[in-house]
Amino acid sequence: MGFLVMFIVALVISAIGFRKFVWFISLGYGFSIAGIGVALLAMFAAQLTPVTAIMAVLLVIYGCRLGGYLLIREHRSASYQATMKNEIKDGSSTPFLVKILVWAACALLYACETSPVLFRLSNNATTDVVAVVGAVIMAVGIVLESVADATKNRFKQQHPKRFCDVGVFRLVRCPNYLGEVLTWTGVFVSGWTAMHGIWQWLAAVAGWACIVWIMFGGARRLEIRQTKNYDDNPEYRAYASHTPILIPFVPLYSVARFKWLVG
Structure with a gap:
């Protein structure tokens, strides 16, 4: 029942994608996660432990921050709008049935991503080291x-024509995607000792695996765009050849050849 509620919350909020197709996976994503966090706090108010309460609140913070950031960027950044226009279909030619399927698939993904928190609450699991570690990883992400x-x-x-290679971008070339991976890895880890049965594990694994795949796909898309824009710059070539694309300290510098990655 709790999973169904989360799915419905995500359906209602991500329906803004019918106004603008990309919002299914951008604004609809962020605000759906925030809505699910609120739903968990409401549904399990009497059963919350400090750790599960923190994780539900972190979902709200995560979703509001991401949704708000994307909303501001979309309205203020002309370069972002131009980039998205070239890279993502506006949905004007997408059949309505396809939009329905995308809407439902996105809502299901968002419910699956957050399901480990639900399962810890609905299964009345005790707070343990795994839950604490998961919450910490999530917060770090x-x-x-x-x-x-x-x-x-x-x-x-300050430097609109230059690639960003300062701060956390010295660690990996896509630290925002790394943060996303860490966030959902933390959520997934937090449920390891709480989930019961094949269906709960399938939902949690599917949610985590899909978002990691999507983040690697996003890194691939960014790499291709940056190569197109900066490949004639020796500084960029040196940066790209010495800074991992997504995972720190792992010498994976390019995913452009992996066409099966979608993000």
Whole structure:
């Protein structure tokens, strides 16, 4: 029942994608996660532990920050609008049935991503080390993603024609995507000792695996765009050849050849 509620919350909020197709996966994503966090706080108010309460609140913070950031960027950044116009279909030619399927698939994904928190609450699992570690990883991911977005935003205001290679961008070339991966890895880890049965595990694994795949796809899309824009710059080539694309300290510098990645 709780999973159905989360799915319905995500359906209602992500329905803004019918106004603008990309909002299914941008604004609809962020605000759906925030809405799910609020729903968890309301549904399990009497059963919340400090850790599960923190995780539900972190979902709200994560969703509001991401949704708000994307909303501001979309309205203020002409370069972002131009980039998205070239890279993402506006949905004007997408059949309505396809939009329905995308809407439902997105809502299901958002419910699956957040399901480990639900399962810890609905299964009345006790607070353990795994739950605490998961919450910490989640918090670190949210902080990293926030810092990465703020760093790039400030840098681009001062250097609109240059690639960003300062701060956390010295660690990996896509630290915002790394923050996203850490956030959902933390959520997934938090449910390891709480989930019961094949269906709960399938939902949690599917949510985590899909978002990681999407983030690697986003890194691939960014790499292709940056190569197109900066490949004639020796500084960029040196930066790209020595800074991992997504995972720190792992010598994976390019994913452009992996056409099966979608993000």
